[in-house]
Amino acid sequence: MAFLRMALRNVVRNWNRTGMIILGMLVASSLMTVTVALSSGYAQGAALSYRQMVGADILVYPNRFVFGGPDDPGDSWQWRLLGADQPTDALFFHPALRRGYLSPSEAPAAYFDADALPAELKAIEGVAEIVPARLMNAFLVAEDVGDGSPVRIPVTLRGRDLALDTTYWDIPAVVTIGRYFRPDQDGEWLAILNQQAFEMGPYPGERLVLDVPAVKGRMADGSPILDLADLKTFYFMVYGSYLLSLGQVRIENAVELQAADQGPVGPPPTWQVAIDEPEVWVPAATFDRIYEQVSGQPFRYTRQLCIAVDNMFLAKDISAALSEVLPDATVLTVPQEVALAGIRYRARLQSWDPFRVEVVRQYSSRPTLAVDLKSELSALAFVVAGLLIVANMYILVTQRRREIGVLKAVGAADRDILTLIVTEVVGYSLAGSLLGFLTVRLLTIASMFASHESMVEGALLTVKAAGMVIGLTVGTALVFGLLPALEAARTPSASLLRDS
Amino acid sequence: MVETNDRPILRATRLARRFPVGEGVWALKRADLTIARGAFVLVTGPSGCGKTTLLNLLGGLDRPTRGDVEVGGVLFSKLNESGLARLRRREIGFVFQFFNLLADLTAAENVELPMRMVGLRKAEAAKRTTELLEAVGMSHRARHTPFELSGGEQQRVAVARALANQPSIVLADEPTGNLDSKNSAEIMELFKRFNRGTGQTFVIVSHAPGFADYADHVVHMKDGEITGIDHRGGGRG
16 A cells, blocks of 8 residues: 555656646547548448448438438338538548439439428428439459459449439530430430549440349338348449539439429529439339349338438537437437447347348458558557557656665565556556547537538547557556566665665 | 674665676675664765665665665665655655755745655644754745755755655765765764664765764675674763
């Protein structure tokens, strides 16, 4: 106890030393925190998009994309809130999120029934524009110029209804190369590509190879479960490419547009709706056929409602409001808290049917870019942070060899010396790592408040991350504080006093 | 064998210490010494003759290459490190040339530390600390840290710390080496006073020739060996 008290007294009294060591620990743990947030957070964020596909009924998303529908009897409609003129920071950091959702919506009006929307939903501010859509994740197979092995580029496969094309969208105006579909080609294996995203081929007339994830089943609500481990290959003739540039397409209120007897309405298009993303458009009936082949069932839309809001704080309010009016629906704010999503996801796993659980697990275990980042960037940052801690601890102990020598001379045993050092090391490293974690966390939250941007990074700093950072910092400090302390404790007092 | 008395508290037998520097240096070649309880012994000799090495070995701060030390009938060679630490804690007090007070502790806390290490209760330790600081004339500086004390004052506190657990033996290595003559004399007087008052054994290493007058016995060393001993019969003070 005497040494425990002495250690605590040392920490409190020697402010210069305490300050310097804690500062070092703070920097190290901040570095670790950022690394953990970027690496595991990125991975979680990327995986989250797919989890949403089989997860929540309603997504509340900061700023943009929206889809789905609650209580859908089957094939009736999908919803989307527009405004996707710029990618959000979330999409910048987590492009996989973008690939997982519909962007422009192009389903025939027959699938869409605005009247089916619950009145409460329409009453919530922010749920305004809703259109049907078709979407499927796919992979464009390209040959790598390096070693010739095939490379799969993630793309979004969109079912494009030709009637909508010709009626509401001034397709000839946006197609700059090649041609566009004709109504009589609906159901044929044709595709047009986003020229913006594919600067090099395939060109019109060439063959396009697409790998489409098999649909292994459905959730209880009818949503498809995509099996990314089981890809089905399809060959298309590239019929043309399109290029959307700013000022060409305007979508103001798709509900009104579609309700207005499908006629061309409103002012000339002025917005870019297709962002620079790889995407492949096929005729709507072709899309249905693809879906039927990979699922063995008629096409059914995923049933999620996504709501775009200006910032994450508003998203949380809306999320709460939605939960209130739709108590049976799972409302998820993306990326409200990735950890929260993870917790819900895990909690839901317990009750999901085994097949659904397996699909998610398969995807979760798949190596991704994020995992690569984690292994390399994390290793680098952790080495730097670790060196900081090691240096700190080494200095803490080696500068005090004389003190240790004196303590031994007055009767301190090895155990007492270790108690003293361990207590100080734990004190310093706990305080430093906690402060480091909180610093990064607070700075992130402050910047989110200031910018009204999404809370992606902030949200990623979870309790688990805190535990990881603090545990690693304290653990490293303990190991590298104990080694010189052990050495000093075992050195005869006379040597310690003489050497120092 | 050089003996100071036939009632020994400390006995060194064929004590030798070799340091592994280069081909090896014998800092202490052979020392046979028996010191009686209550003796005041001065170990003297030229610089580098092995005085400090001998003192470190006598106090269990270092392990000998050969030979053994016995304190109060306990052989150091029979003790492991924690046993030796326990023995140092209760039976031996040290005073160093550079004082070696713990910088983060006040004078009182420095004195109190050895008492707390043997499990003395806070109140008892505080009471004895006050007595000791009064005895060394430092009670008015109890709450000062070492940085706020002069060299002479620090050494007085160090003496109080060495006496904290009422050890049988106090070993002092050049205790006046960093002090002026006035402070040196005061420290030696202090040692002598405690030696007479408590009957504790004092072994003091110094090459200051004037201090021989304080000693009952003066041990002379040269080239790592004890060359002789003067029995002076009580010394000054």
